[in-house]
Amino acid sequence: MNSGALLAITLLPLAWALVARRLRSSPLTGPLVMAAAGVALGPQGLDVLALDVGAAEVAGPLTVALVVVLFSDAARLDLSTLRRSGRLAARLLVVGLPLGIVAGALAALGVMPSLTLAAAVVLAVAVVPTDAALGLAVVEDERVPPAVRQGLNVESGLNDGIAVPLFVLAVAGAAGELSTVPEAVTTFLTVIGVAVVTGGVVGAVGVRLLELSDRAGWSSASWRSVATVLLAPAAYALADVLGGSGFVAAFVAGMALAATARGPVEELTRGSEAVGHLLTLLAFLLFGAAVLSPALERITWPMLAFAVLALTLTRLVPVAIALLGARYSLPTVLFVGWFGPRGLASVIFAAELVDRAEFAQAEVVATAIITTVALSVVAHGVTAAPWARRYAAVARRHPGDAPEHEDVMVVRSGRTLPHSP
Numbered sequence: 001m002n003s004g005a006l007l008a009i010t011l012l013p014l015a016w017a018l019v020a021r022r023l024r025s026s027p028l029t030g031p032l033v034m035a036a037a038g039v040a041l042g043p044q045g046l047d048v049l050a051l052d053v054g055a056a057e058v059a060g061p062l063t064v065a066l067v068v069v070l071f072s073d074a075a076r077l078d079l080s081t082l083r084r085s086g087r088l089a090a091r092l093l094v095v096g097l098p099l100g101i102v103a104g105a106l107a108a109l110g111v112m113p114s115l116t117l118a119a120a121v122v123l124a125v126a127v128v129p130t131d132a133a134l135g136l137a138v139v140e141d142e143r144v145p146p147a148v149r150q151g152l153n154v155e156s157g158l159n160d161g162i163a164v165p166l167f168v169l170a171v172a173g174a175a176g177e178l179s180t181v182p183e184a185v186t187t188f189l190t191v192i193g194v195a196v197v198t199g200g201v202v203g204a205v206g207v208r209l210l211e212l213s214d215r216a217g218w219s220s221a222s223w224r225s226v227a228t229v230l231l232a233p234a235a236y237a238l239a240d241v242l243g244g245s246g247f248v249a250a251f252v253a254g255m256a257l258a259a260t261a262r263g264p265v266e267e268l269t270r271g272s273e274a275v276g277h278l279l280t281l282l283a284f285l286l287f288g289a290a291v292l293s294p295a296l297e298r299i300t301w302p303m304l305a306f307a308v309l310a311l312t313l314t315r316l317v318p319v320a321i322a323l324l325g326a327r328y329s330l331p332t333v334l335f336v337g338w339f340g341p342r343g344l345a346s347v348i349f350a351a352e353l354v355d356r357a358e359f360a361q362a363e364v365v366a367t368a369i370i371t372t373v374a375l376s377v378v379a380h381g382v383t384a385a386p387w388a389r390r391y392a393a394v395a396r397r398h399p400g401d402a403p404e405h406e407d408v409m410v411v412r413s414g415r416t417l418p419h420s421p
Contacts, residue, residue, distance in 0.1 A: 004048045012037050013281040024137070025385050031134050031284040031343060032381035035374070038288020044296050049289035058290045059355060064233060065279035066160070066348045067250040071232035072272040073157035074254025075265055087403065088151030088336070089158075091322040097159055099318035100128045101166070107309040112302045112368070118174035119361040125170045126350065126369045127310050129163040131343025132156035133280055134377055137385035138339050143392035147406040148332060152339055160345040161251035165192045167349055168245055174359040194244025196252050202235040203256025211262060225271030231257065232272065247348075280344065287347045287373070291354070295370045298363070307372040311379060315340045327403050335391045341380035346373050 016030055041048040051058045104124030108115055115123070132139050132153055139153045169188045177187075210227060213219040219227070232250045239249030258265050316337035323333055346369050353366035398404050 005051070008037075008041055008048055009282065009285065012285055013278060016281060024140070027382040027385060029134065029136055029377075029381040029384070030281050031131075032377050034281050034284035035288035035292065035377050038285045038290075039293045039296075040288075042289035042293030044293045049285075051286065051290040058286050059351065061279060061282050061286060062348055062351055063236075065276070065283040066247060066344055067232045067236045068229065068272055068276045068279055069344060070160055070247060070251040071235070071254040072269060072276045074161065074251045075258045075269045075272070076157070087326055087406070088147060088323075088328075089154035091326065092151065092155045092319065092336070093158055093162065095322035096155075096318045097128060097162060099321055100314060101125055103314035103318055104128060104310060107314045108306055108368070111305040111309065112364070115361060115364070116174070118170070119359065119365050122167070122170040122174050122353075122359075123306075123365045123368055124314075125163060125166045126353075126365070127342050127346050127372045129159045129342070129345040130156045130340045131345065132341075134341030134343045135339045135380045135384040138388045141385075141388040141392060143396075144388055145392075145395050145398075145404040147404055148336065148395070152336065155340075161248060163345060164247040164251070165195070165245055171353075171358055174361075176359070190243065191245050192248060194242050195239045195246070195248035196244075198239040198242060198244055199235045199249035199252025200256045202231055202238060202249070203253035204260045206231040206234075206253070207257045207261045207268070210268060221267055222271075224268060228257070228268040229271045229275050283344055283347065284377070291347060291351055292370055292374050295367050298367045299371050300367075303364075303368045303371045304375075306368050307375045310342070310372045311340075311376055312338075329394075329398060329402070329404065331391060331394045332404055335387070338387070339380065339384070342373050342376040 012034065016033055020030065038049060039045060043050050101121070101124045104127060105117070105120040108120040108123045109117070112120075130152075135152075138144060139149045139156075141149070165188065168191055169184065172187060173184060206228070210219075210224050214224060231253055235249040235253035236246035240246040257268070261268070316334070319337040319340070320333050323336070328336075350366045350369040350373070353362045353369070357363060395404055
């Protein structure tokens with residue numbers, strides 16, 4: 001990496017940090033600004049950030065960013081939080097997510113008929129996770145009912161962890177590595193089982209060591225915070241060595257830490273919060289320069305059509321079905337249906353497909369994912385603040401017993417930091 005690239009990677013997040021609070025109610029979000037800057041400085045622009053998606057300086061930060069975000073989110077969004085978050089998050093995850101995959105695959109086959117069914121499933125799984133960082137004004141605007149804000153926040157925190165093993169399985173199927181259903185099930189259970197056990201052990205043992213160190217007076221709060229951050233890549237690396245999914249392991253490690261800690265986890269996770277903040281900005285800068293910029297010349301009209309469908313119908317219809325019978329108003333259904341932005345997890349999936357090209361149509365699928373994320377960064381970033389204000393005004397007129405006003409415990413997701421005050 002040359003000095004110009006290093007300077008850009010250093011100064012751009014610094015500049016955003018200095019004005020983030022001032023711009024929090026504007027259409028500009030951290031991911032949008034970083035991605036746009038990446039494109040401007042990438043090979044299709046000034047060529048300052050001439051980075052290859054498979055290079056260590058790109059793949060490393062992208063991977064570490066998702067690992068830390070998954071760990072941080074899971075540490076805040078444990079299973080008890082999901083129960084306390086009300087019906088919205090549960091319906092979005094249990095019903096909406098699988099329906100979104102089905103709808104996404106059908107949409108992909110409809111607008112890109114040359115895709116195989118296996119490739120369409122890979123594409124659908126890759127764009128189903130949501131990212132609250134792209135629609136930050138929605139989950140931070142206290143005028144929006146807490147049940148709605150927290151439902152979207154919890155969905156964003158948990159669906160990455162659900163989608164990762166499904167993506168691994170879908171790619172293996174598209175690559176012809178799974179010849180029979182029993183083999184697919186065995187592979188899936190092995191990858192996930194190793195990840196769950198590894199992540200659980202790392203999280204539980206890690207937090208116990210941190211607590212023992214604290215009681216013995218061997219470490220300070222700041223160093224325990226640093227050590228907590230390191231549990232995320234440790235879980236990822238160990239699971240990867242043992243043949244499991246590193247991303248799932250990082251997610252489970254965060255949940256294990258939260259579940260087994262004998263006290264509040266806020267002090268321990270403060271470091272992962274700050275690191276996740278920085279890495280998210282860097283990830284979208286690298287996305288713009290090393291992923292989106294080289295892909296611009298490969299984007300086709302069918303891919304753009306899929307991106308539009310992915311952000312609208314294939315999200316809105318599953319959400320509407322998931323919320324049937326729950327008494328949510330039409331404005332709430334539309335609001336929740338629209339604010340399902342695609343972000344960091346989808347970027348990682350696209351980068352892995354470009355780098356490894358494990359099946360014949362991997363590049364086409366990756367470009368469609370990249371197109372979807374790019375459109376989402378713009379569309380959800382621009383609409384988040386004004387649409388949140390409008391919806392909040394409508395929600396105030398709902399009766400007091402409406403599900404939108406359900407009493408929930410609001411827990412902030414680590415990925416919402418890049419635009420927080």
